[in-house]
Amino acid sequence: MSDHFDLFVIGGGSAGVRCARIAAGHGVRVGVAEERFWGGTCVNVGCVPKKLLVMASDYGAMPQDARGFGWDIPAGSHDWSALLANKDREIGRLNGIYRRLLDGAGAAVFEARATFVDAHTLDVGGRRVTAERIVVAVGGRPLRPAFPGAEHCIISDDAFFLPERPRRVAIIGGGYIAVEFAGIFSGLGSEVHLVMRQDLPLRGFDEDLRTALAEALDAQGMHLHRGARIAEVAAEDGTRRVRLADGTVLEADLVFAAIGRTPNVDGLGLERAGVMCDGFGAVCVDAHNRTNVAHIYAIGDVTDRLNLTPVATAEGHALADALFGPGPRVWALDTVATAVFSSPPLATVGLTETQAAARGPADIYCTRFTAMRHALTGRPRKTFMKLVVDQQTQVVLGAHMLGEDAPEIMQGLSIAINCGATKADFDRTVGIHPTAAEEFVTLRTQTRLVGQAEAAE
Numbered sequence: 001m002s003d004h005f006d007l008f009v010i011g012g013g014s015a016g017v018r019c020a021r022i023a024a025g026h027g028v029r030v031g032v033a034e035e036r037f038w039g040g041t042c043v044n045v046g047c048v049p050k051k052l053l054v055m056a057s058d059y060g061a062m063p064q065d066a067r068g069f070g071w072d073i074p075a076g077s078h079d080w081s082a083l084l085a086n087k088d089r090e091i092g093r094l095n096g097i098y099r100r101l102l103d104g105a106g107a108a109v110f111e112a113r114a115t116f117v118d119a120h121t122l123d124v125g126g127r128r129v130t131a132e133r134i135v136v137a138v139g140g141r142p143l144r145p146a147f148p149g150a151e152h153c154i155i156s157d158d159a160f161f162l163p164e165r166p167r168r169v170a171i172i173g174g175g176y177i178a179v180e181f182a183g184i185f186s187g188l189g190s191e192v193h194l195v196m197r198q199d200l201p202l203r204g205f206d207e208d209l210r211t212a213l214a215e216a217l218d219a220q221g222m223h224l225h226r227g228a229r230i231a232e233v234a235a236e237d238g239t240r241r242v243r244l245a246d247g248t249v250l251e252a253d254l255v256f257a258a259i260g261r262t263p264n265v266d267g268l269g270l271e272r273a274g275v276m277c278d279g280f281g282a283v284c285v286d287a288h289n290r291t292n293v294a295h296i297y298a299i300g301d302v303t304d305r306l307n308l309t310p311v312a313t314a315e316g317h318a319l320a321d322a323l324f325g326p327g328p329r330v331w332a333l334d335t336v337a338t339a340v341f342s343s344p345p346l347a348t349v350g351l352t353e354t355q356a357a358a359r360g361p362a363d364i365y366c367t368r369f370t371a372m373r374h375a376l377t378g379r380p381r382k383t384f385m386k387l388v389v390d391q392q393t394q395v396v397l398g399a400h401m402l403g404e405d406a407p408e409i410m411q412g413l414s415i416a417i418n419c420g421a422t423k424a425d426f427d428r429t430v431g432i433h434p435t436a437a438e439e440f441v442t443l444r445t446q447t448r449l450v451g452q453a454e455a456a457e
């Protein structure tokens with residue numbers, strides 16, 4: 001194997017594998033190093049195993065739900081070890097696919113850690129390689145908390161390998177990973193405490209959606225601790241005691257800190273290559289993923305912009321095409337739909353009401369209803385939907401939904417919004433009946449008008 005490459009990619013996650021594979025397909029000499037697991041966070045400790053666990057938890061309510069439809073299914077018990085073994089088997093299969101994609105494209109694959117020696121030279125597991133161009137695709141890692149007793153907490157990487165399901169779990173954080181795991185553990189039968197610094201989960205999402213989610217979590221019996229700060233976590237005889245700043249003490253078998261993620265740049269040697277990072281460790285790049293060093297690029301979570309798998313793969317693909325292929329591929333990165341696989345799930349695309357109001361007058365359309373299924377299950381579950389519309393142009397700026405199938409529904413809506421669809425386009429679209437999705441094309445009555453004062457100034 002030659003030690004000199006046209007392109008060397010550090011990191012075999014979503015961004016790195018796509019970039020290396022597409023570049024190798026363009027006929028250049030490509031090397032790629034992965035120190036831990038092919039497919040990176042998404043495949044191993046992120047989207048994929050998380051969604052499998054969410055699916056497992058969905059079955060928890062089914063025996064009870066089915067009663068309303070005439071079934072008599074005994075509640076049964078759940079085998080956590082069986083679930084994890086099946087999950088591991090599926091992840092192993094996906095690891096193999098990722099690795100084979102690279103081999104098949106002709107990339108040189110290194111199962112080792114890569115670090116910068118200088119701007120063109122890398123140490124890859126003790127071996128020196130050089131490259132004309134280098135791509136940093138090292139992703140992110142979960143932050144560990146700093147409060148006293150933090151060593152008694154797990155982080156999201158650990159949650160996928162727990163030897164047993166905790167009977168009582170305290171999850172610290174209000175972001176998407178925290179609420180997703182709250183739903184997973186609750187659906188499987190655990191007592192869940194969600195300890196959030198804010199009053200509502202999911203900072204940055206539409207306020208109505210955040211409120212609807214908090215109500216839904218409450219309604220299914222989770223314990224929400226709002227505006228809470230951790231004073232200390234203590235461990236005694238297998239029990240964890242979480243003391244909040246207001247003196248409240250929670251007892252749990254497991255404390256899960258889901259307090260955020262940080263770019264994975266420690267020890268990478270970026271300074272030896274002269275690559276600049278921001279104050280939070282994210283590699284600084286321009287709109288074409290170029291760093292301040294002409295031949296070094298960064299893609300995916302290490303740039304800490306939109307930390308989502310499809311964005312990471314889009315960046316990797318676009319960069320490989322721009323450098324060696326037909327030219328940059330254009331993606332609509334300003335209107336990326338995103339989902340949270342909470343229970344119930346939610347999904348969103350485009351502007352929130354607050355963002356739209358800051359730009360000018362916007363018509364807001366909302367609806368909240370009991371989904372057909374729950375008319376019979378009797379579960380207190382509401383579906384919430386919202387459209388944010390520019391009042392002057394009538395262009396739909398944002399769509400938000402909480403309720404079953406929201407992620408599946410939002411993918412289609414994101415195409416309409418990317419195409420600049422107006423409210424009139426939604427209105428003349430004939431619905432599919434009976435579905436929840438049809439509500440998005442039958443929202444006739446404006447709920448409120450926002451952003452007027454700002455527009456008048």
Ligand SMILES: Cc1cc2nc3c(=O)[nH]c(=O)nc-3n(C[C@H](O)[C@H](O)[C@H](O)COP(=O)(O)OP(=O)(O)OC[C@H]3O[C@@H](n4cnc5c(N)ncnc54)[C@H](O)[C@@H]3O)c2cc1C
Pocket residue numbers: 010011012013014015016033034035036037038039040041042043045046047048050112113114115137138139140156177264268299300301302306307308309310312
């Ligand atoms: C619990 C969880 C759930 C998530 N759910 C979703 C979801 O539902 N939908 C979604 O779109 N996104 C989700 N994400 C985010 C998604 O996983 C990331 O956006 C995506 O994986 C980023 O890809 P990446 O290639 O930038 O980084 P990564 O996938 O993290 O890949 C980076 C790779 O680089 C390797 N590496 C690091 N340093 C070195 C080195 N020096 N040498 C060699 N290799 C190195 C790492 O081992 C890793 O494999 C989730 C993340 C988490 C943690």
